[in-house]
Amino acid sequence: MKKCSECNEVMEELTSKTPEEVDYQYYKCTSCGEEILNMAQLHQVANQYRLMKSYHVKLSKWGLSLGVRIPKELTEKYKLKANKELIIIPEKQGMKMIPA
Numbered sequence: 001m002k003k004c005s006e007c008n009e010v011m012e013e014l015t016s017k018t019p020e021e022v023d024y025q026y027y028k029c030t031s032c033g034e035e036i037l038n039m040a041q042l043h044q045v046a047n048q049y050r051l052m053k054s055y056h057v058k059l060s061k062w063g064l065s066l067g068v069r070i071p072k073e074l075t076e077k078y079k080l081k082a083n084k085e086l087i088i089i090p091e092k093q094g095m096k097m098i099p100a
Helices: 039-052 072-077
Strands: 010-017 023-029 059-062 065-068 086-091 094-099
Touching (some): 023 039
Antiparallel strands (some): 059 065, 086 094
16 A cells, blocks of 8 residues: 655555556655645556657668668658768667668
C-alpha cells in the first residue's frame, strides 16, 4: 500500500493510456488527488516509446558499398536532401548518423 507524500492518505494503483495508446500504471491519492509514477513505470513507458519510434530498413548493395534508405518521415524531420552529407559515428552498440 502506497501513501501520498502530500496528505499521507492511501494511494490506489490505476491504469491509463498515453495519447499514442501506450498503457501505463500510476498511483492516485484517494483523498487529495495527487498522481505519481514511480521510476520503474516511467522507464517502462519510455522503452515502449523507443520501440514505437524505431525504423527497420534494409541495406542495399551499391557498387562495392552498402546503402540504406532513410524513411520519408525522417528526411522531412531532419531536412535531408539528396547528395547531402551525413556524419557516421561508430558507437559501442551501433552507429549514429548526424546531418553535416
